[in-house]
Amino acid sequence: MPIGLIALALGGFGIGLTEFVIMGLLPEVAADFQVSEATAGWLISGYALAVVVGALLLTAAVTRFERRPVLAVLMVLFIAGNLVSALAPDYWLMMLGRIIAALAHGAFFGIGAVVAASMVAPTKKAGAIAIMFTGLTAANVLGVPFGTMLGQAAGWRSTFWAITGIGVLALVGILALVPRTGAGEAAPGGLRGELRAFRSRQVWLSILVTILGYGGMFGAFTYIAFTLTEVTGFSASTVPWLLILFGVGLFVGNTVGGRAADRNVDRTLLVALSALVVVLVVFALTAGSQPMTIASMVLLGGFGFATVPGLQMRVMKYATTAPTLASGANIGAFNVGNALGAWMGGVTITAGLGYTSPIWAGAGITLLGLAVMVFASAAAAKRRDGGASAAIARGADSEQENVEPQRA
Structure with missing residues (x-):
C-alpha cells in the first residue's frame, strides 16, 4: 500500500469529523450562541450546501494545476475554516468557518480520489479510493463519539481545536508522503476538457x-x-x-x-x-x-x-x-x-x-x-x-480484403 494513501485517509478523517461531530454538539453550540437548536442546525445544512458548491466550482477552478499542491492548499483552507469555528465569537462567524471548511471538503475528496487511484495498479484503483474513504468511516466509528465527549467535557471549541490539529498533521503528511507521480495532468483543453x-x-x-x-x-x-x-x-x-x-x-x-x-x-x-x-x-x-x-x-x-x-x-x-x-x-x-x-x-x-x-x-x-x-x-x-461485434465485423472485412487479391 502506498504510504501516501495514509495521508489522504488522515485528511478524510479530519473532514469527516468536521462534517458529523457538530450533530452531537448542537445543544452546547446553541446555548453558547443563544440561538435555537433549529437555528444551530443550519450549521449542518449550510455545511452540506457549501460542500456541493466547493465540489463543483472549486474543483473546476483548480483542474489545470498539479494535484498534490492543490490538495495541500485545500487542507490549508480546511484548517482555516476550523480555526475560525474554534475562535468564533458569534453564530455568523461560526457559520463562516463551517462554510470555509466545507468548500475544501468536496474538492479534497474529488481530487483525492483521482490521486489515490493514480498511485496504484489499474486493478487496485477502487481499493485505493476505499482506503482514502477509510478516514471518513473512522471519523464515524471513533471520531464522532470521542469528539462529542471531548466537546461535552472541555467545551465544544476544544473539539474544533482538535480538528484543526488533525488538519495540520494531514497537511504535513500530504506534503511529505504523497508523491508527485500521484498527481496527474489536467485534461486536454483544461476546464473545457x-x-x-x-x-x-x-x-x-x-x-x-x-x-x-x-x-x-x-x-x-x-x-x-x-x-x-x-x-x-x-x-x-x-x-x-x-x-x-x-x-x-x-x-x-x-x-x-x-x-x-x-x-x-x-x-x-x-x-x-x-x-x-x-x-x-x-x-x-x-x-x-x-x-x-x-x-x-x-x-x-x-x-x-x-x-x-x-x-x-x-x-x-x-x-x-x-x-x-x-x-x-x-x-x-x-x-x-x-x-x-x-x-x-x-x-x-x-x-x-x-x-x-x-x-x-x-x-x-x-x-x-x-x-x-x-x-x-x-x-x-x-x-x-455492440463495440465488440463491430470490431469482429471489421476484422472479418479486413481478412476478406486480404484473401480476395490472392485469388485474383
Whole structure:
C-alpha cells in the first residue's frame, strides 16, 4: 500500500469529523450562541450546501494545476475554516468557518480520489479510493463519539481545536508522503476538457445512482435516534454506542466494497444496492425488536458504504481522460443525496407517519437508485457488446480484403 494513501485517509478523517461531530454538539453550540437548536442546525445544512458548491466550482477552478499542491492548499483552507469555528465569537462567524471548511471538503475528496487511484495498479484503483474513504468511516466509528465527549467535557471549541490539529498533521503528511507521480495532468483543453466528461450519459447515470443510493441510506440514518428511542425502546444514553456499531458496518462495507469493485464495479453496485433495499425494508418491519435493530444498524452501514468506492470509481471510469471535475461532482452528489434523504424523511414524519417512515422512504429512494443502476449497467453492457461485434465485423472485412487479391 502506498504510504501516501495514509495521508489522504488522515485528511478524510479530519473532514469527516468536521462534517458529523457538530450533530452531537448542537445543544452546547446553541446555548453558547443563544440561538435555537433549529437555528444551530443550519450549521449542518449550510455545511452540506457549501460542500456541493466547493465540489463543483472549486474543483473546476483548480483542474489545470498539479494535484498534490492543490490538495495541500485545500487542507490549508480546511484548517482555516476550523480555526475560525474554534475562535468564533458569534453564530455568523461560526457559520463562516463551517462554510470555509466545507468548500475544501468536496474538492479534497474529488481530487483525492483521482490521486489515490493514480498511485496504484489499474486493478487496485477502487481499493485505493476505499482506503482514502477509510478516514471518513473512522471519523464515524471513533471520531464522532470521542469528539462529542471531548466537546461535552472541555467545551465544544476544544473539539474544533482538535480538528484543526488533525488538519495540520494531514497537511504535513500530504506534503511529505504523497508523491508527485500521484498527481496527474489536467485534461486536454483544461476546464473545457474536464467539462467534456459530462457529455457521457453514463457519467450522469452514475451521479444519479449516487444521489439516490446514498440518499436512501442517509434518509434512514438522519432520524435514527428517534427510531431507536421512540420505536425500539433504547435509552438515549445507548444511542452513541449503537452509532458506533453503525460505524463498524461503514468501515467493513467500505473495505469489502472497494475490493469487490476492483473486480467488477457494476456487479458490486447492483448487489450492494439490492441488499440495501432489503435491509431497509426488514429494518422498518422489525424496528420494534432490539436484536433485529442492532443487526439492521450494522448491515445498514455495511451495505450503504459498500457502494461508495464503486460509485466514485464508476463516474471516474466513464469520465475517461477528464476525471477530476466529474469526481468532484460525484462528491457533491453524495451531499445532494444527504439533503434529499433527510428532506424526505422529515416530510414523512411531519405527515404523521411515525418514526419508521424515514426508513420506508429510504427504501423507496434506494429502490429508485437500483432501477437506475440496472438501466445504466444494461446500457453499458449493450454498448460493449455492440463495440465488440463491430470490431469482429471489421476484422472479418479486413481478412476478406486480404484473401480476395490472392485469388485474383
